[in-house]
Amino acid sequence: MEGASHQRFPTVKIRELKDDYAKFELRDTDASIANALRRVMIAEVPTIAIDLVEIEVNSSVLNDEFIAHRLGLIPLTSERAMSMRFSRDCDACDGDGQCEYCSVEFHLRAKCLNDQTLDVTTRDLMSSDPSVVPVDFADSSSGFDNPENRGIIIVKLRRGQELRLRAIARKGIGKDHAKWSPAATVTFMYEPEIHINDDMLETLAIEDRISLAESSPTKVYDYDPITNRVVVVDPEAYTYDDEVIKKCESLKVPGLIEIHPKEDSFIFTVESTGAIKASQLVLNAIDILKQKLDAVRLSEDTVEADDQFGELGAHMRGG
């Protein structure tokens, strides 16, 4: 027996898009979907990060595990991650995590030979796969431009100090370890609906109207000296701080301003670490959420077991 569908048809409007930043409106759905997307973007969209480090020589001031930890936190370009295998279920290398389907190898060799301090940076990390390399902030459109871009500093060496190591990067998710999270920040807010009762506003003195407009800690309202009205200039600047509501009460005009969050409209901001593009992060999150839903479908034997139980139950009731 097939039940009726109660599906929704959400709409999207992109407001701003850069490689590592996206701002968009999501409408005609509810907070559970918005929150599921946010949670998946942070903790379940896979990326690639260094997971195993073999240190050959380390005479730097930082100890081995300190350096291994730093290497793990370096964002690597991870467009490949969605089609890669997790090493724990890779049968090409028996879960060793050393084959091309589930890992990428890196080498680093650096030695300081003079009196000038040598910066060892992500530029010294040599990858076995040209598509998986440390994120380069210089060529992103984020305006992080720096003519002498030298990558992320890993350690500094003085004369005679040396660092030599081999590292294995693997696919993983933020739920396992935050180093795999592709998201710097993902947030959403309810779109506020702000109503100003103009009749009640008429009862206020001019200076009270000005102080009302100024009572919001963020610039949501403005006082228009021509019409003598308080107007909403930027509803989204409202942080749900209730300050204007309290101000209305103290001016003895409760209800002059009413604010309701629209329960089916959300404004998302997505910032990526650079491992994948912000737009791709959203798309991957939708795919991952679909895969998760698919995994929680009832299996054939569960349905059958219940059918039998149902018949038995009917039989027992009948007898």
Place this chain on the structure above:
Amino acid sequence: MNAPDRYERFVVPEGVKKVSYERDTKIINAASFTVEREDHTIGNILRMQLHRDPDVLFAGYKLPHPLQYKIIVRIHTTSQSSPMQAYNQAVNDLDKELDHLKNAFEAELAKHSREY
């Protein structure tokens, strides 16, 4: 040293069923679904989708303990439906909603990249 592997939080162990179903023994058309290695992400969207179904009298989920990596979804329906039917319908509707969302986002993305 004896810390459990981190992946135990999200990989279903061998021999364990992802979803198990248990009928309520006292109330007709009521049942609990135990979903292994899932959390609020799935639990809450399922619950909210089930609330849209007029044949669902009750739908709720709980995460019994932060160190037990499972959720329990409880559904009670009218005689017009059944917990299993409502559950399947909710999963299907959510899946279709996400398909629609993906297309909507891709269309916006194409529009946006053309403008530059």
